[in-house]
Amino acid sequence: MKLTFLGTAAAEGIPGLFCDCRVCRNALAVRGKEIKTRSQALIDDKILIDFPADTYMHMLQHGVDLKNIHTCVFTHSHMDHLYERDLWCRNKGIGNEIEEIPLQLYLTQAGYAQTIDYMEKHVNADRVQAHLIVPFVPFLAEGYRFIPLKADHDQKADPVFYIIEHEGKRLLYANDTGYFPEETWEYLQSYGQCFDMISLDCTGMLLENYRHGHMGFSVNREVVARLTEMGLCDERTVKYVNHFSHNGGATHEEMVAEAEKYGYGVTYDGLEVTF
Ligand SMILES: [Zn+2]
Numbered sequence: 083m084k085l086t087f088l089g090t091a092a093a094e095g096i097p098g099l100f101c102d103c104r105v106c107r108n109a110l111a112v113r114g115k116e117i118k119t120r121s122q123a124l125i126d127d128k129i130l131i132d133f134p135a136d137t138y139m140h141m142l143q144h145g146v147d148l149k150n151i152h153t154c155v156f157t158h159s160h161m162d163h164l165y166e167r168d169l170w171c172r173n174k175g176i177g178n179e180i181e182e183i184p185l186q187l188y189l190t191q192a193g194y195a196q197t198i199d200y201m202e203k204h205v206n207a208d209r210v211q212a213h214l215i216v217p218f219v220p221f222l223a224e225g226y227r228f229i230p231l232k233a234d235h236d237q238k239a240d241p242v243f244y245i246i247e248h249e250g251k252r253l254l255y256a257n258d259t260g261y262f263p264e265e266t267w268e269y270l271q272s273y274g275q276c277f278d279m280i281s282l283d284c285t286g287m288l289l290e291n292y293r294h295g296h297m298g299f300s301v302n303r304e305v306v307a308r309l310t311e312m313g314l315c316d317e318r319t320v321k322y323v324n325h326f327s328h329n330g331g332a333t334h335e336e337m338v339a340e341a342e343k344y345g346y347g348v349t350y351d352g353l354e355v356t357f
């Protein structure tokens with residue numbers, strides 16, 4: 083499986099739209115991996131995870147063949163993960179000379195309701211279709227198996243993160259969550275399979291007080307320790323931290339220096355990981 087990180091920041095991006103803090107000033111000066119856009123990932127060039135407003139920029143910067151992508155799964159309804167208004171661009175007369183295969187969206191209740199409401203008024207029903215998904219109920223898309231797990235995040239946004247399986251490979255893609263809810267730990271216990279790759283929310287970077295809603299690096303290590311104890315993670319598991327906020331207070335370079343002491347990678351926009 084190949085996972086491409088298209089956007090690796092929290093809602094405001096790094097630099098933040100209206101911010102002049104040390105991390106944001108550094109990002110503007112250094113650019114490269116220090117610049118991080120809103121969260122989105124791509125599996126094997128064919129399945130998107132989330133659809134923020136920065137999707138258009140990701141298409142331009144990373145050569146994403148958006149018109150030929152027919153599946154997008156969503157973590158939750160926050161605007162940095164779901165910008166349904168851009169779906170209008172797939173309408174007849176706007177998205178021209180494309181294959182008549184609808185784009186299939188998979189969303190939990192809050193995002194589903196929000197998207198359906200917009201699509202009924204503004205989007206051709208045969209160009210984009212939405213499906214309601216439920217935590218802990220696996221579903222298949224493009225031959226990949228997705229298991230949505232409950233996240234510790236704003237519950238109004240019906241947040242989930244995912245186990246994704248394909249051809250014997252297993253990915254745990256977990257951002258916009260704090261330390262996992264016990265319900266999710268119970269599911270993972272019964273799941274019992276070792277992950278080939280895990281990607282964890284690191285919004286708070288090196289700060290110690292990010293445990294609920296999002297995580298920091300010290301809580302990431304607690305999650306990995308518990309997964310390891312349960313046999314769901316071992317030394318062969320590729321480990322990355324992802325989804326960063328400037329409010330975490332560290333630059334990409336500073337984050338890398340700390341993470342590599344523990345054998346973790348730090349995501350950046352455009353990073354491809356094959357496992
Ligand atoms: Zn987010």
Ligand SMILES: [Zn+2]
Nearest residue numbers: 101103106328
């Ligand atoms: Zn800032």
Ligand SMILES: [Zn+2]
Nearest residue numbers: 158160235258
């Ligand atoms: Zn969120």
